Amino acid sequence: QVQLVESGGGLVQAGGSLRLSCAASGRTFSRYGMGWFRQAPGKEREFVAAINRSGGSTYYADSVKGRFTISRDNAKNTVYLQMNSLKPEDTAVYYCAADLRGRSRTVLGDYDYWGQGTQVTVSS
DSSP states (O other), X not given: OOOXXXXXXXXXXXXXXXXXXXXXXXXOGGGOEEEEEEEOTTSOOEXXXXXXXXXXXXXXXXXXXXXXXXXXETTTTEEEEEEOSOOGGGOEEEEEEEETTOOOOOOGGGOOEEOOOEEEEEEO
16 A cells, blocks of 8 residues: 655746645655646646656647646655745645656556645645
C-alpha cells in the first residue's frame, strides 16, 4: 500500500507561483513513476505532468508546458510541481499519483495509487 499526501495548494493571483509537494510512504518510492493530474469543477480529471522513476524522463500537458516543472527527490520520497505564471484556468484540485511500474505515464488508468488532492485557486 502506498500513501500519497499532497500539500502546497492555496490562493494566488494570476501570474503568481505555487509549489506543490507530494510525500509518499514506503521505502520503494524510487521505483515509482509519478504524475500530477488536476480536476476543475464540472470537468474530468486531466493529465498535467509526469516523471519516471529516475527523473530522467518527464512529460507535460500542452496547457502547462513552459510554465510548470515536475521534479522528484527520491531521498525525501517526494515529488514536486513548480507552477509559474499561473492563470485562472489552472484553478483545480491537483492530485499526485504513483505508477508502480516506474513509468512516466499520461493516462489516469496507468496509475495505481492516488492522493487526496490539494486545491489551487488562481484569481484574475
